[in-house]
Amino acid sequence: MRHWWEDAVFYQIYPRSFADSNGDGIGDLAGISCKLGYLESLGVDAIWLSPFFKSPMNDFGYDVSDYRDVDPMFGTLDDFKELVFEAGGRGIRIVLDLVANHSSDEHPWFVEARSSKDSPKHGWYLWAPDTGRPPNNWKAIFELGTAWHPNPATVERYLGTFTKHQPEFDWREPELREAIYDIMRYWYGLGVDGFRLDVATGYIKDSELRSNPFSFKANPDFFQRHIYDRNRPEVHEVFKEMRKVADAAGERVLIGETHGQDPLLAASCHGEHADELHMAFNFEFLYKNWGARAFRDSAERWYSSLPEGAWPNFTLSNHDQPRHAWRYRAGGAKSASLSEARARIAAAMLLTLRGTPFLYYGEELGMTCERLPRTALRDPLGIATWPLPSLGRDPERTPMQWDASANAGFSSATPWLPVNSDYRVRNVALQDKDPASLLSWYRSLISLRRSMPALREGSIAFLDFDPDILAFERKAPTSNGRTEEMIVVVLNFASGRRAIELEKAARVLLGSVRKEDSALAAGRIELGPCEAIVASVE
Numbered sequence: 001m002r003h004w005w006e007d008a009v010f011y012q013i014y015p016r017s018f019a020d021s022n023g024d025g026i027g028d029l030a031g032i033s034c035k036l037g038y039l040e041s042l043g044v045d046a047i048w049l050s051p052f053f054k055s056p057m058n059d060f061g062y063d064v065s066d067y068r069d070v071d072p073m074f075g076t077l078d079d080f081k082e083l084v085f086e087a088g089g090r091g092i093r094i095v096l097d098l099v100a101n102h103s104s105d106e107h108p109w110f111v112e113a114r115s116s117k118d119s120p121k122h123g124w125y126l127w128a129p130d131t132g133r134p135p136n137n138w139k140a141i142f143e144l145g146t147a148w149h150p151n152p153a154t155v156e157r158y159l160g161t162f163t164k165h166q167p168e169f170d171w172r173e174p175e176l177r178e179a180i181y182d183i184m185r186y187w188y189g190l191g192v193d194g195f196r197l198d199v200a201t202g203y204i205k206d207s208e209l210r211s212n213p214f215s216f217k218a219n220p221d222f223f224q225r226h227i228y229d230r231n232r233p234e235v236h237e238v239f240k241e242m243r244k245v246a247d248a249a250g251e252r253v254l255i256g257e258t259h260g261q262d263p264l265l266a267a268s269c270h271g272e273h274a275d276e277l278h279m280a281f282n283f284e285f286l287y288k289n290w291g292a293r294a295f296r297d298s299a300e301r302w303y304s305s306l307p308e309g310a311w312p313n314f315t316l317s318n319h320d321q322p323r324h325a326w327r328y329r330a331g332g333a334k335s336a337s338l339s340e341a342r343a344r345i346a347a348a349m350l351l352t353l354r355g356t357p358f359l360y361y362g363e364e365l366g367m368t369c370e371r372l373p374r375t376a377l378r379d380p381l382g383i384a385t386w387p388l389p390s391l392g393r394d395p396e397r398t399p400m401q402w403d404a405s406a407n408a409g410f411s412s413a414t415p416w417l418p419v420n421s422d423y424r425v426r427n428v429a430l431q432d433k434d435p436a437s438l439l440s441w442y443r444s445l446i447s448l449r450r451s452m453p454a455l456r457e458g459s460i461a462f463l464d465f466d467p468d469i470l471a472f473e474r475k476a477p478t479s480n481g482r483t484e485e486m487i488v489v490v491l492n493f494a495s496g497r498r499a500i501e502l503e504k505a506a507r508v509l510l511g512s513v514r515k516e517d518s519a520l521a522a523g524r525i526e527l528g529p530c531e532a533i534v535a536s537v538e
C-alpha cells in the first residue's frame with residue numbers, strides 16, 4: 001500500500017522566521033495560517049513545523065518546557081487548532097517536531113529530577129556521579145565544552161550534548177518512554193499527521209558511558225565518531241515501539257533525524273523489515289559539492305542501502321546547514337545568472353528523483369545566506385564559534401522574503417534576525433508574477449510531480465552521458481496498466497555546453513531553456529550551461 005508521505009512534497013517552516021502576525025518581530029502560528037494560500041499555490045502537501053512549544057528558547061524551541069502547549073511567543077493552542085483546520089481545508093498536512101532526546105532544563109520533569117536522587121523523575125534523565133571530572137569525552141556541541149553539567153543538589157552531573165539547558169532523557173526508563181508516547185497521542189488527537197523526530201539516533205547512550213573515538217570531521221561531528229553518545233544499536237527497539245504508536249493512530253508518518261551524514265546509519269533506521277521509522281533523513285546532499293557525479297553516486301548509494309519496503313527521501317537545505325543557494329553559488333563574471341541556473345538544476349533534481357522531497361522555506365525564492373555581524377547572532381552555536389564562517393545557523397534562519405516593503409513584509413517590527421539584503425529584488429511578490437522566476441520553476445516542478453505517477457512512484461534508472469550530466473529515466477505503468485509512462489530528466493551541472501545522445505524521441509514537459517512541448521529528436525542534443533530538461537519519452 002502506498003502511503004501519503006511517499007507522494008508528498010514536504011515544506012519545512014521555521015516558525016520564528018516565516019510570518020509575524022502581531023508585530024513583535026517574531027514569526028508565529030497565526031502568521032503561518034495567513035500564508036496558507038501561498039503554500040497551496042506552491043503545491044506542497046505537508047508542512048513540517050520546527051518547534052513552537054513552550055520553551056525558554058535557549059536553542060530556539062529545541063529545548064521544550066511543555067510538550068503540550070504553544071509558547072505564547074508563537075500564539076495559543078487555539079491558533080494551532082485553527083492552523084490544522086485551515087491547512088486541512090486546503091489539503092495540506094501538518095507534521096510536528098518532536099524533541100524527545102532531551103527537554104529544557106526548565107521542564108517540570110527536570111526541575112523535579114534534579115532536586116533529589118529520590119525524586120520519581122530522577123531516573124528519567126542521565127546522570128553520573130560528580131567526582132570533579134566528567135566521566136568521558138562527550139561534548140556539548142553548541143558550547144564546545146564537556147556534555148556533563150554539574151548538579152550540586154545531588155552531587156552528580158547530567159548529560160546535555162547540545163547545551164547545558166538541554167538535559168537528555170534516559171530512554172531505557174519505561175515510564176519516560178510512555179510519557180513521550182502519550183505526547184504523540186495527544187497531538188495525533190489534535191489532528192497532526194506525523195512527527196519529525198529530533199536527534200532520533202541519540203535516544204539511547206552507551207550503558208558504560210565510554211568515550212567516543214577521534215574523527216577528522218569537524219562538521220557536524222565535532223571531531224568525534226559518535227558511536228557511544230548516539231547511534232547505539234538499542235535505539236531500534238525504541239523505533240519499533242514508536243512505530244506501533246504511530247501506526248495505531250492511522251496514517252501518521254515518523255521521520256527521523258539521524259545525527260551525522262552517514263546514509264547507512266539513516267538507512268538502518270527504517271528497520272530490517274521496514275518496521276521502524278517510515279523515513280530517516282538522508283542528509284548527504286547537505287554536504288555534497290556541486291557536481292553531477294557526486295549527486296548521482298550519493299543517490300545510488302542511498303537507494304541501494306535502503307532495506308526492502310523503505311521509501312527514500314532527499315533534502316538540500318534545512319535550519320541547521322547553510323542554504324544550498326549559497327553553497328552552490330557560482331563565482332566569476334556571470335555569477336548571478338549561473339547561481340540562479342544552478343538553483344534550478346538543484347530544484348529539478350530534488351523534485352524528480354525517486355523519493356520524498358523536503359523543501360526549506362525560502363529555497364523556492366533562492367534565498368541565500370549572508371554573514372551577520374556579531375551583534376546580530378542569536379544561535380548559541382554561532383555565538384560559540386564566532387568568527388568561524390558557516391558553523392552558526394542564523395544565516396539560514398533569516399526572515400522569509402515576502403515583498404519589497406520594510407522588513408521584507410515579514411513583520412511590521414524589527415525582525416529577530418536581520419532580513420537578507422537582497423529582499424527588494426528577491427521576494428514572493430516579485431517572483432509570483434514572473435513566469436520565468438525560480439518560484440514559478442518550483443511551482444511547475446511540483447505540479448508536474450503531482451500529475452505524473454512516473455515522477456512520484458516510478459522506477460529510476462541512471463543514464464551514462466557526459467560526467468557533468470545527471471540524467472535518469474523514471475517509469476511507471478499508466479492507469480490502464482498496459483502501457484508505460486516514461487520520463488527522462490537531463491540536468492547539465494556544467495557552466496558550459498554539453499551534449500547527450502537521446503535513444504528515443506521525447507517531448508519537453510518542462511525546460512529551463514527549451515519551451516514546453518518542444519520536440520527532442522532521437523540522437524545528439526546540445527544542452528546549454530546549467531540547462532535542465534524534463535521530457536516525456538514518446
Ligand code: NOJ
Pocket residue numbers: 059062063099162198199257319320
Ligand atoms: C537537531 C535540530 O535540527 C537542531 O536545530 C537542534 O539544535 C538540535 N537537534 C538539538 O535539539
Ligand code: CA
Pocket residue numbers: 020021022023024025026027028073
Ligand atoms: Ca509574532
